[in-house]
Amino acid sequence: MKKDLETRADIELLVNSFYDKIRDNDTLGYIFDEVAKVNWEKHLPKMYSFWEMILFNKEGYEGHPLRPHLVINNQHPLNPQHFATWLTIFEATVDEHFEGEKAxxxxxxxxxxxxxxxxxxxxxxSPA
Ligand code: HEM
Incomplete structure (x- = not known):
């Protein structure tokens, strides 16, 4: 039986493992590393705080989560398949490490x- 997500350390494990897979993925990796040229030392702690806020109502994330995606979309259009791939990898990463209510x-x-x-x-x- 796997454990549930309970602490920031659990979120860190999930987020680190998720972005390792994203960076290896042919559909998404280059968008992070070549289009957006993500500074991972800054991005990862931001994502720990984002998910801590969502899951545990913790303060710490300050930002506009959609905004950078609109900027990337201007440089390299994002389509529903990109989001579907993102979600599949996210769900698989959660399932690999955790199970339970918070998972x-x-x-x-x-x-x-x-x-x-x-x-x-x-x-x-594609406006109608
Ligand atoms: C096609 C799918 C996605 C791509 C390609 C993508 C890519 C990115 C990139 C390149 C950044 C900017 C990193 C930086 O330089 O600071 C970012 C930030 C972020 N992403 Fe995504 N993302 C995707 C989907 C999502 C989804 C579905 C979520 C939430 C469930 C999410 C949550 C965030 C958050 C919270 C940030 C930080 C925003 C801030 O600056 O405050 N992303 N994403």
């Missing part, structure tokens, strides 16, 4: 955000 919750929160951003960006890129 289910983080997957469902990630899914809601990914679907809503995919929809917004798709309509922004």
């Amino acid at each position: 289910d919750e983080i997957k469902s929160r990630a899914k809601n955000v990914a679907l809503s951003w995919a929809f917004k960006i798709h309509h922004f890129n």
